[in-house]
Amino acid sequence: xxxxxxxxxxxxxxxxxxxxxxxxxxxxxxxxxxxxxxxxxxxxxxxxxxxxxxxxxxxxxxxxxxxxxxxxxxxxxxxxxxxxxxxxxxxxxxxxxxxxxxxxxxxxxxxxxxxxxxxxxxxxxxxxxxxxxxxxxxxxxxxxxxxxxxxxxxxxxxxxxxxxxxxxxxxxxxxxxxxxxxxxxxxxxxxxxxxxxxxxxxxxxxxxxxxxxxxxxxxxxxxxxxxxxxxxxxxxxxxxxxxxxxxxxxxxxxxxxxxxxxxxxxxxxxxxxxxxxxxxxxxxxxxxxxxxxxxxxxxxxxxxxxxxxxxxxxxxxxxxxxxxxxxxxxxxxxxxxxxxxxxxxxxxxxxxxxx
Amino acid sequence: xxxxxxxxxxxxxxxxxxxxxxxxxxxxxxxxxxxxxxxxxxxxxxxxxxxxxxxxxxxxxxxxxxxxxxxxxxxxxxxxxxxxxxxx
Numbered sequence: 249x250x251x252x253x254x255x256x257x258x259x260x261x262x263x264x265x266x267x268x269x270x271x272x273x274x275x276x277x278x279x280x281x282x283x284x285x286x287x288x289x290x291x292x293x294x295x296x297x298x299x300x301x302x303x304x305x306x307x308x309x310x311x312x313x314x315x316x317x318x319x320x321x322x323x324x325x326x327x328x329x330x331x332x333x334x335x336x337x338x339x340x341x342x343x344x345x346x347x348x349x350x351x352x353x354x355x356x357x358x359x360x361x362x363x364x365x366x367x368x369x370x371x372x373x374x375x376x377x378x379x380x381x382x383x384x385x386x387x388x389x390x391x392x393x394x395x396x397x398x399x400x401x402x403x404x405x406x407x408x409x410x411x412x413x414x415x416x417x418x419x420x421x422x423x424x425x426x427x428x429x430x431x432x433x434x435x436x437x438x439x440x441x442x443x444x445x446x447x448x449x450x451x452x453x454x455x456x457x458x459x460x461x462x463x464x465x466x467x468x469x470x471x472x473x474x475x476x477x478x479x480x481x482x483x484x485x486x487x488x489x490x491x492x493x494x495x496x497x498x499x500x501x502x503x504x505x506x507x508x509x510x511x512x513x514x515x516x517x518x519x520x521x522x523x524x525x526x527x528x529x530x531x532x533x534x535x536x537x538x539x540x541x542x543x544x545x546x547x548x549x550x551x552x553x554x555x556x557x558x559x560x561x562x563x564x565x566x567x568x569x570x571x572x573x574x575x576x577x578x579x580x581x582x583x584x585x586x587x588x589x590x591x592x593x594x595x596x597x598x599x600x601x602x603x
Numbered sequence: 604x605x606x607x608x609x610x611x612x613x614x615x616x617x618x619x620x621x622x623x624x625x626x627x628x629x630x631x632x633x634x635x636x637x638x639x640x641x642x643x644x645x646x647x648x649x650x651x652x653x654x655x656x657x658x659x660x661x662x663x664x665x666x667x668x669x670x671x672x673x674x675x676x677x678x679x680x681x682x683x684x685x686x687x688x689x690x691x
Contacts, residue, residue: 285691375689398690401614417668419661419687426658430690468685470613475622477610479683480666 254343255297268456269297275455276300278362280353280381281372282329283307284316284435285395288444289371291318294337296452300345301337304361305329306352306513308557308565316437328557331544350545351563353377356499356518358384367391367451371444373430375422379489382407382415386493391454395447398428400436402443402469406450406462413464413481416489439471504583510570512579514586516562522590524560530589550585552578562590604629605676610683615644631662632672634682659687
């Protein structure tokens with residue numbers, strides 16, 4: 249069978265065979281986070297022939313990503329990761345369907361993003377985003393696989409809704425500022441490949457209706473000492489996510505979030521699907537420079553050299569000179585450009601809200 | 604005093620400490636004090652500047668989350684210190 253030839257080396261495994269491969273090829277998977285963990289996860293999912301993969305990430309490619317994020321080349325610096333990743337993986341395996349979502353996960357959009365999926369793999373770098381994904385998976389009854397890595401250490405954990413402990417049973421009440429970041433303490437790239445491989449193994453087991461190994465059990469990896477430790481975990485009776493995984497479904501405001509000095513994200517009101525050719529015309533009319541339009545985004549240079557990336561879903565990343573980062577009015581200036589370009593002919597509901 | 608098995612991840616341990624050790628203690632606070640006094644863990648990694656257990660450190664007794672330091676320990680309990688990680 250021609251379709252199966254590509255997968256011959258995994259079909260011979262008794263754990264997969266033709267029946268399992270057919271399930272993989274019919275499966276729908278959402279991968280949230282396309283950084284150091286997401287890169288090897290994405291390659292493995294695509295290589296194994298997962299039939300439909302949604303790639304979700306808010307970031308653009310930076311030079312400092314390239315030591316471990318194998319989906320990207322130096323020429324991709326400045327582009328949305330989701331879009332580059334989708335193009336790369338479509339070349340790698342043209343037999344599967346890959347859909348990029350260059351946007352940030354929020355409680356307003358997460359359900360639409362993962363609806364209909366057989367499993368969700370979480371490889372983001374934000375505990376706030378992870379809580380949102382965990383809750384949406386609980387609400388929709390979709391198995392969720394948490395993977396994380398920092399320094400020489402990794403964690404993997406599988407959540408089966410209504411059956412096992414969830415992420416908030418394990419790590420409740422955290423904020424991103426409570427946790428170390430890879431950008432501060434570093435990450436050893438091989439730990440990411442280890443965590444990624446185990447996440448994909450859990451995902452494929454779930455798709456093939458086999459028992460995952462990390463439900464109610466967390467794996468703690470330590471590359472420095474090469475140790476693999478497990479801890480059995482129990483569902484917490486007072487876990488608010490398990491008891492009521494409700495999320496807000498409607499958002500009528502624009503929000504901005506400053507990632508670091510000189511870079512911020514603009515979150516649109518919910519459910520925007522832009523006509524990018526019209527946006528491009530608007531940008532030219534407004535005198536913006538270096539405009540590049542692709543299928544899923546448009547990027548350009550605005551005042552004072554600021555670089556904008558706007559996805560077709562209205563999510564934007566703005567990078568500007570750090571010398572201007574202390575000037576409070578720069579964000580207002582760029583927000584006004586965003587509103588002018590996107591909402592010239594739309595009545596924006598509610599005033600822009602700043603975080 | 605209860606005899607318990609303690610798991611400590613590399614991020615908390617001092618260099619030569621083992622990941623799994625047996626400790627005698629009546630409650631979590633005693634256990635943590637013992638780990639600090641005996642050079643097993645780095646107290647700066649365990650506590651913040653106010654002397655509180657850092658938020659990212661989650662303590663489990665027999666797999667159940669327990670961040671109340673007065674929690675009583677019983678013979679044979681497994682106490683695990685797991686650091687939440689969000690990096691991806």
